[in-house]
Amino acid sequence: MWRQSGPSSPGKMVTYDVKGISPDASFLEMIDVLNETLILNGDDPIAFDHDCREGICGMCSMVINGVAHGPEKATTTCQLHMRHFKDGDVIDVEPWRAAAFPVIKDLVVDRTAFDKIIQAGGYISAPTGTAPDAHATPVPKKDADAAFEAATCIACGACVAACPNGSSMLYTAAKITHLGLLPQGQPERDSRVIDMLQAQDDAGFGGCTNMGECAEVCPKGIPLSLIGRLNSDYRKAIAKR
Numbered sequence: 650m651w652r653q654s655g656p657s658s659p660g661k662m663v664t665y666d667v668k669g670i671s672p673d674a675s676f677l678e679m680i681d682v683l684n685e686t687l688i689l690n691g692d693d694p695i696a697f698d699h700d701c702r703e704g705i706c707g708m709c710s711m712v713i714n715g716v717a718h719g720p721e722k723a724t725t726t727c728q729l730h731m732r733h734f735k736d737g738d739v740i741d742v743e744p745w746r747a748a749a750f751p752v753i754k755d756l757v758v759d760r761t762a763f764d765k766i767i768q769a770g771g772y773i774s775a776p777t778g779t780a781p782d783a784h785a786t787p788v789p790k791k792d793a794d795a796a797f798e799a800a801t802c803i804a805c806g807a808c809v810a811a812c813p814n815g816s817s818m819l820y821t822a823a824k825i826t827h828l829g830l831l832p833q834g835q836p837e838r839d840s841r842v843i844d845m846l847q848a849q850d851d852a853g854f855g856g857c858t859n860m861g862e863c864a865e866v867c868p869k870g871i872p873l874s875l876i877g878r879l880n881s882d883y884r885k886a887i888a889k890r
């Protein structure tokens with residue numbers, strides 16, 4: 650387990666013996682049990698991010714045995730269960746490792762860099778007033794489904810942690826696709842892709858070299874093809890300038 654008392658402290662791996670864990674316990678429940686023992690012994694509990702514990706919020710960020718979110722495909726850490734490990738296994742648990750996600754404490758990293766990308770263009774402009782009828786703006790079913798698929802990105806950051814370049818392209822591509830497929834997202838479509846990519850670079854994320862590690866660990870199955878879509882949007886937007 651990675652222990653690091655603060656952003657500028659040197660961290661190190663510490664081994665803990667955890668007993669009495671049900672195979673049906675989630676990975677986070679296992680850490681809860683360990684933390685109860687640590688607290689009872691007067692030790693500092695392990696800091697880790699979590700909220701919903703049902704695969705929605707994207708907070709439970711940790712690298713388990715070298716894989717972001719652990720060994721089960723398409724799963725968040727909170728939905729990973731201990732039955733995927735054998736009794737007596739030694740499990741390495743570390744925080745996301747990426748220049749743009751500095752460690753705050755133990756397994757908690759600062760993901761403000763993701764917010765900066767959203768602030769740069771992850772929105773639409775809509776007039777205020779009475780909400781329009783839901784069917785007033787027709788959206789082809791194919792586009793609605795694809796936009797919905799992209800919108801399932803929970804901003805967990807696993808894609809960044811898995812990328813050898815520390816790139817956030819899959820995350821940014823999901824956000825750009827989500828809005829770019831809908832009529833409401835068209836007015837800012839060009840400025841969005843340019844500004845979000847600039848914000849991504851400014852925040853310290855690395856460049857994408859099509860390694861594909863991001864899509865392998867994404868708990869929501871965001872496909873690599875969305876990065877191609879982003880690049881296409883970017884080229885068109887730049888050409889119009």
Ligand code: SF4
Pocket residue numbers: 801802803804805806807808809819820823863866867868869870871
């Ligand atoms: S693209 Fe997937 S891995 Fe990346 S932040 Fe979104 S849900 Fe997480």
Ligand code: FES
Pocket residue numbers: 698699700701702703704705706707708709725726727728
């Ligand atoms: S705690 Fe919310 S996705 Fe895991």
